[in-house]
Amino acid sequence: MVKGVVGEEERLSLAEQRLSTSGEPAEVGLLIGKLSRESDRGYIFDLAPTPSNETGQRTCFLVNKDDSNNKKKKNTNPSNSSPSSSLVIDMDWVAEHAREVSRMMVGGITVVGVYLWAPEAAFKNSTLLLSQTVKGVADAAPRPKNGSDEMLLLHISYSPRRWTCRSCSLSSNITSSSLRPCDFKMGRVLNSLQAFRCIYKLDMRLPVFSEDFSGTRTVNDILRDTISIHAKELKDAIAMVDGDLVTVTEDLPCTSDKLHEVELLVPFMKHGSLEASNRKEVVGVLVFCGTVCSYSYLSPKEPVSQVVADIKEDITRSLRTRLDIIAEEAEREMPAACRDESETNSEMPDGKSVYQMILKPLRKEIVLPFPRRVFIPWLTGSFVCDYLLPSETFEAVRDHFVELLSIDTPTDDSFMEPEKELPNLTARSFWDATTPLYRASDDAVNKRKSRVEAVKGDANNSVTSGNIKGIFAAFILLIAVIIGSLLFARNSSEL
Incomplete structure (x- = not known):
């Protein structure tokens, strides 16, 4: 109360x-x-x-x-x-x-x-x-x-x-x-607030079962389950604040005025999210990776464990918010796409129609970028945030801050983008995702195919000269063998 x-x-x-x-x-x-x-x-x-x-x-x-x-x-x-x-x-x-x-x-x-x-x-x-x-x-x-x-x-x-x-x-x-x-x-x-920041590297690989491709579950449903699984794993993560391990028995209030850095160490396979069921056929893997930046603030007399819990929840909430934004963007695009059937069935290069995949079942390999989180100074050193789609600029969110929070119009210089590797989802085939050393982007694959075709062309052009050189080398080798045999026989007779 x-x-x-x-x-x-x-x-x-x-x-x-x-x-x-x-x-x-x-x-x-x-x-x-x-x-x-x-x-x-x-x-x-x-x-x-x-x-x-x-x-x-x-x-x-x-x-x-x-x-x-x-x-x-x-x-x-x-x-x-x-x-x-x-x-x-x-x-x-x-x-x-x-x-x-x-x-x-x-x-x-x-x-x-x-x-x-x-x-x-x-x-x-x-x-x-x-x-x-x-x-x-x-x-x-x-x-x-x-x-x-x-x-x-x-x-x-x-x-x-x-x-x-x-x-x-x-x-x-x-x-x-x-x-x-x-x-x-x-x-x-x-x-009196204490400021904390966490740069969390997200890297999840979850199996995709055959029913996910052939069933009625949308990419949105699969992603929500994925984020919920990760939230459970994140809850058990060990936290380090300024390099010191945060323990329940020694959880004391933090009094320093500097910006505190928080690092989260997630236990490997704590909830068995990567275990495949023998009743389901694994046909692919969801690769969910990127960087999430979180700020949190601690009130007086609150323990450090409180800010750690706030950061963990903020990371999960940030991922869910980005997913909601993608779904809302897809719903806005869907009426226009339905009016243009060719647009619906094509991969638009401007990156807009890719979000329509979120409302459809997972039927093919996809690459789904998430919005990036940007921060702006708010009150006495604290920050608020908003989210930008890859195609958007700061102008798209500037009005949000003014209308929703009644703050002065922020300038482009005041925006911060600490997330270097934006969160994204990739649906890959099983072997392509489980052998990351051999994975390649589409451009790399195209370059590799071009090199293979070039090598094949050079081999076809040089097949004739290669055969002539082989016959000539065999003839020389035969002459050398004959001469050697004659010299050996001559030396044996003299002895």
Whole structure:
């Protein structure tokens, strides 16, 4: 149970100033921070207002009841709030905002709840709606498995002016009484965070069975199973922080201000993912390899094991997010591809239609590149991230940061790309994948074929001269043998 919440004073003060000068009667958005199950404390780093929906309508507004005609009227003036006013919130759009923002968070930082800018009366008249909104955000935004089972609701009231925070338990049915008050104060939170980075090299080889080629399972299904298998292996990985082994018995808080480097050592075949079943025919191998970069941040009094768990979960979540992006890209391309049958049946050189394979059964060898993860500085040395398809540029994600997080427009120089070898999936034949020393790219294979054909051509052109040289050499050898025999016979007679 969350008993106390600390908000970053600088960011929340700026948000209050923006809200008080905006003239808006109501606003809803997301809380970004951390919730700790062990310490029963929560941290709020920033507020992210939910933008208008696709039709341009506001996500949250006040409604007043007109006693004269018993009709509800939208209130657009903060000073006209009445004791009978209530809230209208587009819960689905707030949940979609939470889903998008959660993709941009790194290890240990998540969407921890919802904030509301509204008068006290409207808040009291809409507690059930607010509880349902918080529940929708919790369902849309993945939360750490070892994290808290609660979400926060921060109410910023301007009539009267005050801040109040409540926690909402997700383990029970949502009712109007699901919100429980908790202590809230402002302080310096971001300056006390410890930063950790992990450059994780992913290299998996999983068998592909005959049913994967002939059945109805799509590449998407196979990949999700692959990532789930690796998540189990990653959970048992041994961690080293700054070269020191992290053990449970000696797990102490980290106090250094430098960037800590984390290395994960995965046990070999811990869960038997490479074992072939005798009831299935192995016809190929999935090679899933590349580099994944993860950042994570440790709050005060948290042990190092917490940040290690956050990094492991962030790596798995990052892979799943990339897979979701590929699937969404394939769904966007599918209608256009269906209109052009030739485009569907061809391998497009621009790399777009390759993602349509994700929605189809695995029937041939494929090479599927994953989006790359890029980072941008966010608050007080911390980072947020986004994902770029191979054909995209920074311009494609620049608007994401501005719209979803309400931050200043980032420049190209501020983007970081620490992932040198992008994650990619390759489906290969069994022997080609299990003998990596003899594998070659398509270009290398074509070059090798060209060299073989050239050698064959030279051999055909020189076959005649080769035969003449062979006959001449045999004739010389015969003469040498005859002369030697004569000399040997002569020497024997003299003796």
